[in-house]
Amino acid sequence: MSSSFSWSTAELGSLVSGDHPVRLRYGDTHPGRTSQTPYTTIIALHGIGFNSNIWSPWLPHLPQDIRLIALNRRGFGGSSGLHQPQERLVDGTNTESYGRYLLDLLAFVKYAVKVLKLPGKDTKTGKGGIVLLGWSKGCSYLTSILAMLSSAEGLPASLGLPLSTFDPYLNTIRSHVTNVILYEPPGVLFGIPDLERMWDESSTLAEQGRDFVHAFLAMVPAEKVHLVHISVDNMGITGDDLYNGNGKDKEERETLSNVAFQQIPSFIGLSVIYGEHRHHFYVP
Numbered sequence: 001m002s003s004s005f006s007w008s009t010a011e012l013g014s015l016v017s018g019d020h021p022v023r024l025r026y027g028d029t030h031p032g033r034t035s036q037t038p039y040t041t042i043i044a045l046h047g048i049g050f051n052s053n054i055w056s057p058w059l060p061h062l063p064q065d066i067r068l069i070a071l072n073r074r075g076f077g078g079s080s081g082l083h084q085p086q087e088r089l090v091d092g093t094n095t096e097s098y099g100r101y102l103l104d105l106l107a108f109v110k111y112a113v114k115v116l117k118l119p120g121k122d123t124k125t126g127k128g129g130i131v132l133l134g135w136s137k138g139c140s141y142l143t144s145i146l147a148m149l150s151s152a153e154g155l156p157a158s159l160g161l162p163l164s165t166f167d168p169y170l171n172t173i174r175s176h177v178t179n180v181i182l183y184e185p186p187g188v189l190f191g192i193p194d195l196e197r198m199w200d201e202s203s204t205l206a207e208q209g210r211d212f213v214h215a216f217l218a219m220v221p222a223e224k225v226h227l228v229h230i231s232v233d234n235m236g237i238t239g240d241d242l243y244n245g246n247g248k249d250k251e252e253r254e255t256l257s258n259v260a261f262q263q264i265p266s267f268i269g270l271s272v273i274y275g276e277h278r279h280h281f282y283v284p
Contacts, residue, residue: 047136191254205239
């Protein structure tokens with residue numbers, strides 16, 4: 001049982017011709033662990049405003065046969081800077097960058113299997129393999145992966161990358177990923193309109209990020225705020241993250257979700273978790 005992460009950096013190289021090389025900072029509960037004793041790996045992806053330290057309160061409670069690897073998306077905690085899109089939509093939505101960040105995740109999973117030697121599933125024990133866990137916005141990337149596995153037309157064209165860009169990484173998903181967990185996915189990811197905004201869209205990105213984070217922290221019980229506050233990241237990055245999405249509008253996001261959830265591959269289990277008290281779910 002580990003009570004803290006050991007931090008490393010995955011050097012993924014240039015994933016799209018002409019783009020800068022990508023590096024992703026990640027925390028690992030069991031670096032160097034061998035597969036002599038079967039174990040399952042959870043690769044966790046954080047949401048908006050909070051980096052992978054959001055998972056830290058869980059660490060003392062993880063079973064011995066679980067290895068947790070949590071990566072920081074671009075812009076967060078030591079990872080590469082944000083992708084700079086050629087253009088944004090009128091409302092500020094940035095789907096081009098989202099496509100790059102989706103590719104980052106797939107490349108990281110392949111890196112983890114090849115470099116960190118993560119074991120595949122052991123059919124005798126049921127252990128091994130990889131569980132992909134997304135929190136809040138992190139769920140959008142996992143939904144996009146399900147859509148790609150379900151259909152060659154699964155991704156919106158607005159992401160700016162053809163499916164062939166993602167193909168070199170999908171075999172690793174098929175061979176190692178056994179389950180996907182969507183942890184408190186917001187409805188907007190699936191084309192359901194926001195009921196309210198936690199930020200003022202007329203302010204700067206940093207101010208919008210600050211408003212978003214402060215609104216979340218205000219919902220956390222006072223005695224647990226310190227557990228969450230350690231994962232608060234750059235407010236400007238958070239503001240930008242509010243506008244890169246898995247579709248140019250709610251119709252595209254809804255279509256993507258329909259493809260993802262109506263044709264789930266038989267080799268992947270899917271779980272969706274919502275907390276009893278909304279927004280308190282991430283604090284054990």
